[in-house]
Amino acid sequence: MVIRLEDIREFKAFYRRLLEEEEAEPSLREDRKD
């Protein structure tokens, strides 16, 4: 359970940073599309 929560928290921290980067530089989002 602890590992799961850590995993999820780490991902969310990463993803929030990613969204902030993309908001600042919208072209990044296009580059990261599959």
Place this chain on the structure above:
Amino acid sequence: LSLRVVEWRFRNKGLEGYYTREFRPSVLVVQEDLRPEARRVRDLEARGYEKIPRAFRWGEKCCYAAGSLREVDPDTVTALRATIEEAEPEWVRRVKKEWRGFWIVESIAYWSGVPLQATLAILLNLDERGELNP
């Protein structure tokens, strides 16, 4: 696009995926290096949650590997039932081929090579339409 898929290295290797509606679009996080079939199941599961949002009211879902029928998450099966036949007709064909008139789902999954959750979803759909021969 209503769903974004991101790969992530979860330390808990039993955690195959994590789906969250906290962001827009919703996000499916899949365990890095997941087997292609398992990854496909998580992708279809998340698309099912998107397709039938009222069937799943929570904001997030941890998707764990299932080694037996009792470990299968009912929400996963509900979501897969909404997408599986259109998305994976070959899986449907293989499950039908292994059906012997009994609900031995783990055995059917093993011999068909179709993931357990998907096998159950396919069988329930077929049964609902009366397409499972006794």
